[in-house]
Amino acid sequence: MSPPDNSSGATATLETVLARMDEAIELLAAAPAFSKTTKLARILDTAKRLMAMEGGCAALESRIQALEEAGVFLGSDWASPQILVPSMTTHALQSPDPNTVVIEALSELRMLAVARGDYLHPQLSVEQAHHYLTQVLAINLAMLFTPPSEAERATQGRLAEIPRRVLRHLAERIGYEHVIDQLIDEIWRILRQRPIQVDPVKQMITQIAICRADPNIDLGASGHGAERLVSSLFAPTNACRDDPGIETFEERLAHLDSSALQSEANGFARAMHDTGLASPYHAAFLRYLRGKADHLLADALGLSNTGRDCLLCYRELVLALIDEAVYPQTAQAVYGLSMMLERGILYQTAVAPALWRQIGLPLSDWAADRLYMAFGDTIPPRRRLLEGVLMMLGLPLGVGQGNNPTCQSARALSMWSFNDPDYLLQILTWGARDDEVIVHFEGQPVSSHSALDGRPLPIDLDPVSLILVPHLDHIYNEMGRMCIGREGDPHRWVNPEFHGWWVGRGFRINVDVATGKLVNPEDFLRHFYAYYHPYYNGNQPLIHPQPAGIAVTDSAARFIGWHAIAIQRVALDTSGEMRVYFFNPNNDSGQDWGDSVKVSTADNGEGYGEASLPFEQFASRLYIFHYDPLERGEPGQVTQEELDECIGYIRRSWGAERLPSVEMQASQGPEG
Amino acid sequence: MEKNPDKGYVALLGWSLGAVEAAENFDRRYVVVAPEWAEDYCKQHDIPYIPWNFERLNDRSLEIAETLQAEGVDVAIPLYEETVEWAGAINSVLMKNPRLHGQAVLFRDKALMKRRAQLGGIRVGIFEEAHDKDDVVRFLRRVNQTLLKLDGDPNDPIHLKAFDKAGCLGHRVIRTPDEVDMIPEEEFPVLMESHLDGWEFAVEAWIHNGKIAFLNLSEYVTLGYSVFVPATPELESWRPLIEKEIEKLIKTFDIQFGQIHPEYFVTSDGTMYFGEVAYRPPGFKAFELMERAYGFNAYQASILVFDPHTTDEEVKNFFPEPVKGAKGYAGCFGVYPRRRVVSQLEIPEEVENHPYFDYHELTAPMEETVTKRTAFGTHWGLVFFFGDDPHKLRDLLKHQEELDYYI
Known part of the structure; x- marks a missing residue:
């Protein structure tokens, strides 16, 4: 027996607990996969004690690779860090269950080790981890700076100290100023894409506002860039500079003279168009103007000549929409309304009457329940849906798929809002009123009715998607099933039938469905250039958005999966480079796909919600596209250099293992 | 782990994840024999598995x-009290030694076991079988008469145990005839024993070729609550005497191989009383404590001594x-809520900060009202030190x- 050590005082020291941790890690590592879970209690309990000790988080950070390799995350969602969502961390860190808190905290420490470059992770890049941590810190700023609330104390007890210590460790290692400033940059970057769903962004801005207002928190020189963000939500104009609350604000409005009202209108419009966020005061202001000073509506909405014209032509409709949909609880409806008017789509003859139908639309119980479940009861579901309609019509490229594998449905909604808004309103009517959407596939009706039978449905969506995605997802999959037995990729038939007549019936794919190998990549690219690149298609701009499939890669250029996007247009950017502008239904299009392929969302001529890449870089990630077979372009004129450059990008990324080592002979592609 | 084809092939009777894990990481081939509910798990994790329901022995017993x-299995290893007799029956076929089944029956029936021990010259307390409540009252009276108690003196308690259950399951302590009424009819028949004043402890012994290969003393702090290994020097000072007692046991029960788990009382003058013996791993995580203290895996130890191909x-x-050979002392405490109504688990701060505290396996309370503790062995989870x-x-x-762990 070893001689007794002198550590047996009243309390355990970091060293003794660490020794126990190392032993526990060894046991976990040695256990066969089926019994790893039985070793976890010891690991998690010891980790919890370490996290509560000075220096414990740092010690765990240095052991996190060993911990992960031993299998601490095995069999849980945390085993795939690339799918973790920052917004879920708050819930986990505030859980009353110590194991949930500890495993979440360990996962953050792993992100930290990866972000600092100490841990080369097979599924995570340094940037990904860094980005993730910034968001985690942003979302949990309150925990970082304030002691546990009474509620937390009641559910978590002493445990509430753990997430705080871990977050503090993260912030110290990354740098507080860095956190706030990066958070602000991050918010601006997201807002520039003008998403429909802004609740997470609003949450982050609120956290910053709370931190800035708290005298106990020293942010140093950082955080000044938050001014516009915070004011756009809480104090966009003179009359609400002190965030007085809606009631007081309305009282003040009654005493304003016409020039002050005018300046309020301008102030609101400026704040909203700067950020894409509408303040609840803004909604209250519109409701106030309605009937009293209608002439200021156009200014308050910040409309250009187009929008103003539209407003004047469809005055009754716009007023009805304000009455029915614009409330402080549905403030984003203001922005949606403004952008919809700007798009001029009311001039399409079917849209205005379709909106009148929408205003009076009775909701089915299912639709009302779903809206109630997702958004609560601060406003009736009917008004919530109408707000959603205005946002989707105003921001067709702001649709996001949430954390769901339903990119096709999100893409379709966006495409319809962009291209065929009255059709969007038609299927929304079917979905929200009748609980059934019917789309035809090659003459056969495909019903969505059975989609609603008890399956868990996605909930993190905008109001329109919330109603329609379950229907559309079901129909899309059903169409795929109807193609079973056909040779080749089913998207060829499903895409045109699902989206609309404008999707090209010509179809090319460069991947062999059975083997996953690349087939005739050069021929594929040559034709893509000929159909889409203005230099080879007779300088013809793209007429309708076209669905396309891309191979998504991570920042290390490793293949992640297949993804549905829509090509919106191909054009020269401000610096004379030919770019593909596309819609990515993923909630944030700004992504690094590795090998210097960085998807841009601003500063290269992008419109709101558009993502863009130089033509050859985009082509290198493409695996499916549609085209009109009657418009042939000039495939022969595409230069070998251009194709070689493209193939180089493929070879260095997702094609590394899929390209034949010797270039393909003139064999038949899957399309013949 | 790579399996050694020259060594034995063992069957584990009953489902124990700890045992399977040990077998997986050991060089002997193994197969798990367990009820059908274990099948999915075994398939999913590639664990060698043969389904079998261990109900009462019947005419299908030969089939397994x-x-x-x-x-091609060489030997069956029982993991639970309920599979001890099965192992005896199976091994009597595998090893062509019919006596092994008779031996297992002795281990299974506590009354037979005591009698056999007595015949072997092992000292046991007073015991008797009870078929109804009257038997219990009579025994309680007689035991206390023997102790020359007068009317009004507090009775010495007697212990009631089920014949064929492991450890503390169904163990009751009876002090007054009133308490006899509390015993449900379905618990009969039971074994009654006089209470032995003395120091109770347990032994885990691995036997190979009829000799003790390793002997561990587990010291109880409070029976049913806490135990630790190795024992204090005070208890360890009895080790030579204890080894002699175990050798008697080996001879009396004709044990050639395997792992036994007897319990004894030692009185202040060094007299050993035999409590009972089980031919299977002990409960209360004693195997885990041994691994923590000594570093060897006790299930692997059992596989080793059961395997007929193992060399000395x-x-x-x-x-x-x-x-x-131990790195330190490992103990565990079985937590039982002290309050009648509890809402949450909170490890006492002094425990969490204590240098001896290792970890715990407690879970949040499933129900708020705590049922009154009637028998031993119903703790809510263990805390390790x-x-x-x-x-x-x-x-x-x-x-x-x-x-208070639950508040």
Whole structure:
């Protein structure tokens, strides 16, 4: 027996607990996969004690690779860090269950080790981890700076100290100023894409506002860039500079003279168009103007000549929409309304009457329940849906798929809002009123009715998607099933039938469905250039958005999966480079796909919600596209250099293992 | 782990994840024999598996023995009290030794076991079988008459145990005839024993070729609450005497191989009373404590001594030296809520900060009202401690009885 050590005082020291941790890690590592879970209690309990000790988080950070390799995350969602969502961390860190808190905290420490470059992770890049941590810190700023609330104390007890210590460790290692400033940059970057769903962004801005207002928190020189963000939500104009609350604000409005009202209108419009966020005061202001000073509506909405014209032509409709949909609880409806008017789509003859139908639309119980479940009861579901309609019509490229594998449905909604808004309103009517959407596939009706039978449905969506995605997802999959037995990729038939007549019936794919190998990549690219690149298609701009499939890669250029996007247009950017502008239904299009392929969302001529890449870089990630077979372009004129450059990008990324080592002979592609 | 084809092939009777894990990481081939509910799990994790329901032995019993024989299995190892007799029956076929089944029956029936021990010259307390409540009252009276108690003197308690259940399951302590009424009819028949004043402790012994390969003493702090290994020097001072007692046991029960788990009382003058013996791993995580203290896996130890192809040399190299070979003292405490109504689990701060505190396996309370504790062995989970001073550990374990883990 070893001689007794002198550590047996009243309390355990970091060293003794660490020794126990190392032993526990060894046991976990040695256990066969089926019994790893039985070793976890010891690991998690010891980790919890370490996290509560000075220096414990740092010690765990240095052991996190060993911990992960031993299998601490095995069999849980945390085993795939690339799918973790920052917004879920708050819930986990505030859980009353110590194991949930500890495993979440360990996962953050792993992100930290990866972000600092100490841990080369097979599924995570340094940037990904860094980005993730910034968001985690942003979302949990309150925990970082304030002691546990009474509620937390009641559910978590002493445990509430753990997430705080871990977050503090993260912030110290990354740098507080860095956190706030990066958070602000991050918010601006997201807002520039003008998403429909802004609740997470609003949450982050609120956290910053709370931190800035708290005298106990020293942010140093950082955080000044938050001014516009915070004011756009809480104090966009003179009359609400002190965030007085809606009631007081309305009282003040009654005493304003016409020039002050005018300046309020301008102030609101400026704040909203700067950020894409509408303040609840803004909604209250519109409701106030309605009937009293209608002439200021156009200014308050910040409309250009187009929008103003539209407003004047469809005055009754716009007023009805304000009455029915614009409330402080549905403030984003203001922005949606403004952008919809700007798009001029009311001039399409079917849209205005379709909106009148929408205003009076009775909701089915299912639709009302779903809206109630997702958004609560601060406003009736009917008004919530109408707000959603205005946002989707105003921001067709702001649709996001949430954390769901339903990119096709999100893409379709966006495409319809962009291209065929009255059709969007038609299927929304079917979905929200009748609980059934019917789309035809090659003459056969495909019903969505059975989609609603008890399956868990996605909930993190905008109001329109919330109603329609379950229907559309079901129909899309059903169409795929109807193609079973056909040779080749089913998207060829499903895409045109699902989206609309404008999707090209010509179809090319460069991947062999059975083997996953690349087939005739050069021929594929040559034709893509000929159909889409203005230099080879007779300088013809793209007429309708076209669905396309891309191979998504991570920042290390490793293949992640297949993804549905829509090509919106191909054009020269401000610096004379030919770019593909596309819609990515993923909630944030700004992504690094590795090998210097960085998807841009601003500063290269992008419109709101558009993502863009130089033509050859985009082509290198493409695996499916549609085209009109009657418009042939000039495939022969595409230069070998251009194709070689493209193939180089493929070879260095997702094609590394899929390209034949010797270039393909003139064999038949899957399309013949 | 790579399996050694020259060594034995063992069947584990009953489902124990700890045992399967140990077998997976050991060089002997193994197969799990367990009820059908284990099938999905075994398939999913590629665990060798043969389904079998261990109900009462019946005329189909031979079937599993023949299945295992056809599979090439050398020996069956019982993991639970309920599979001890099965192992005896199966091994009597596998090893062509019919006596093994008779031996297993002795281990299974506590009355037969005591009688056999008595015949072998092992000292046991007074015991009797009870078929109804009247038997219990009579025995309680007689035991106390024997002790020359007068009317009004507090009775010495008697212990009631089910014949064929493991450890503390169904164990009741009876002091007055009133308490007899509390016993449900379905618990009969039971074994009654006089209470032995003395120091109760347990032994885990691995036997190979009829000799003790390793002997561990588990010291109880409070029966049903806490235990630790190795024992204090005070208890360890009885080791030579205990070894003699175990040798008697080996001879009396004709044990050639396997792992036994007897319980004894030692009185202040050094007299040993035999409590009972089980031919299977002990409950209360004693195997885990041994691994924590000594570093060897006790299930692997069992596989080793059961395997007929194991050599003496292997056995010698496997086991550490008792007490001196331990890295420290490992103990555990079975938590039972002290309050009638509880809402949450909170590890006492003094425990969490104690250098001896290792980890716990407690879970949040499933229900708020705590049922009154009637028999032993119904704790809500274990708390583990590890340290280098046996006395400090013992006092710490005792102290846990005064702490609230559930509030």
